[in-house]
Amino acid sequence: MIQLPLLNVRDLTVEFSTRRGIVRAVRNIDISIGKGETLGIVGESGSGKSVTSYAVMRILDRAGQIAGGSIHFAGLDLRAASERQMVDLRGREMSMIFQNPRAALNPIRRIGHQIEDVLRQHAQAGSADAREKAIEALRDVRISRPEERYSAYPFELSGGMCQRVVIALALACRPKLLIADEPTTGLDVTTQKAVMDLILELTRARGMSTILITHDLGLAATYCSRVVVMEKGEVVETASAAEIFAAPRHAYTRKLMRATPRPGIGLRDLLPDENRAGEALPASAPGAPLLTVSALVKEYPRAEAGLFSRFMKPDAAGAQPFRAVDGIGFDIKRGESLGLVGESGCGKSTTSMMLMRLIDPTAGSIIFDGEDIGSIPARDFARHPMRKRIQMVFQDPTDSLNPRYSAARAIADPLLRLGACEPRTLRARVEELASLVGLPGDLLDRFPHQLSGGQKARVGIARAIALNPSLVVLDEPTAALDVSVQALVLNLLADLKAALGMSYLFVSHDLHVVRLICDRVIVMRAGRIIEQGRAADVLDHPKADYTKELIAALPHPPAQPAAR
Amino acid sequence: MLKILIGRILTTIPALIGVVVVSFLLTRVLPGDTAAYFAGPAATPQAIEEVRKKLGLDRPLPEQFASYVRDLSHGNLGQSLTTGQPVLSDIKARLPASAELTLFGLVLSLLIAVPLGIVAAVRQGSMIDHACRAIVTAGVSLPVFFTGLLLVYVFYFILQISPAPLGRLDVFASAPAEITGFYLLDSLLARDGATFRASFSQLLLPGVTLAIFALAPIARITRASMLSVLSMDFVRTARASGLSRRKVIMTYAFRNALLPVVTTLGMVFSFLLGANVLVEKVFAWPGIGSYAVEALIASDFAPVQGFVLAMAILYIVLNLLIDLSYRLIDPRMRASS
Incomplete structure (x- = not known):
């Protein structure tokens, strides 16, 4: 007997009315998912993958509407269903979990009450047993001490814990279909693995179907049996996970797969064929130490013990200051690229802020090119001659640009503030920098909102190298970019380093990226260095248990043949 | 909680000291000579000098200020020259x-503006939204004395359904026994239906005048705040988990949208205190605003200083209440302190 698919989307078109007319976000797509199946929808930003899922749930915002095609769920025509029917279906038959779990929960309502709201709405619990069932739902997603956590607010929980609550919320009424929209983006790798394993385990145990929406081809291939690849609102390829890795048919899938950082490749392998032009990666030849850090410590006073700390650290000692960075030492050689890896809260951002001299260290020294810059107070460092020689590229390419500055003005900013650049030669210098980072000259007079993510990243990089710094601190410079753009930016960074003889401190949580761009790597945890060494050695033959754990948590897609 | 309360009250002390100093100085630099005013138009310069001496206005400013502060510390706000009563008892009465x-x-304005703002945000671009915009624009552009006079003209003069705009009660009615000083409440507590109706009908027109004025900012902020909250992720989660529309809008969105509304409320209240002065004049309301204006015109310092001080204390108490209500609304505020 042929089983009907649980969800069957045929010829779906979704339109948005915008100021510039009607935009078709999704065009004529077909997707189906069987009972108990796990389907991945993969695509870069703007591919229409989230819009598709909103259309299925019928929660598109006001401007969007389903313009054509059909959606059938368990035999029911969802396009024709009334809003009342949809309210009954949502949460009970099909539910959804979202990116950014902390924002996905009502910030001023106790999490237990939020779960109760859903249970009561769908008549799964009455006032007598609601509390009990909500605690049960929390226990199902492995939240320890669920009775206590029932009364917690989202801000009292960690990101991974919030995502568990969101999962509990979605699964509370035992729906048949779960749509997970980028459920682990922004979470640490070990948390990502824990959350994904939990979703998979719960949905399998309950015989549920799951749609995993992600930009990460590796994640989809690891956890899904079938993968749908979307590009610009269209489905370009549908195949089993193994097949899509073994023999990607569509050019876009090949490009996406090639651009995904993974073990066993070089930086140039990320680029599409036509861009590679066979250039070899410039060899990195580290010289004498440029920066030497020793016994660096940063302490913060602890907040008073209250509700918050009682939940987070049950045995917190009140008087002891919190050591964000706890006596670390390393050096960066000239022309070297050093990776700083660790999960959130490990002290890597605090370290980079101390090196940038934005905050003062509690103890220890930072010797930069023979001078102890650690002893210069942070507020005086802005006027120090050394200031020019250390620059930074920030994580969010959009937020780190002044929205009222054009690209040219943004790049010129350090030249105007710190550089001895003649006004007459300023424009020429800005154009030179733009061409160096591959930013077309005609984009220089645009404002950030008129540029794409990749273009904004290039502006940020051009700004950082404008003063010919010796050291550039890169704080997750590609975390907000699509993989294909990330591939180009990483290659650009490697080329610039060789051309200008800079050193990099590359702060990242993405081990694959660090392997590609860094000569050496430092693994940090709880303010201490756990392991350091050559990038390839540390990542291929980790010695510390924690490093092993980090590497094991990375998604392991099915083996892939050598890139053609 | 008590510790926070005391801490907050302590921080208002510098503001109060500032108010005392500034209100004292302002009344001294204002044009107009108190002594000349009270000596009367026919007084000789000698008589004016005598009045000045009697009032202590011939002494140097620091000395005057010192005696003002000394009186203040004994709860004495001075004597009104126009009414002949102590300022404190005048203020208490008014x-x-x-x-x-x-x-x-x-x-009244909250009852209209908040639902209006919510509906306008939920049904963005609908007729109600446009109506909301029209009302908001009208409310901002019409000065209170104009709306007040217009209402009096229409409801008292033409339609004759409103009583004469002459104070809190009909001249022939007697005030209810004073418990709170609010006629509406006092008449209710005394179970006096006739007085309640009489005072309510007197209160309606000036109240509506003030409400129209206060409507605009509250409706605007409610709409804007609701719009921003409705686009947040957790509202989408609530919708995706099938919660009813009512639950999503009221429990999830509106409670989160409350903070900016409450903040605006404090500001609106201070606008109202200002607008009050004009409305009391139009409706012959025996309030503290008209009292202060009369005193100001007569260069009678003590009531003006007393009025400014009373308003400052009122405003500080109100802001304290608003700050405390933040903690009730948002658990994050409770945790951060």
């Missing part, structure tokens, strides 16, 4: 009238 009017206006 403050409830103003407070009743202001609160009535504020509550």
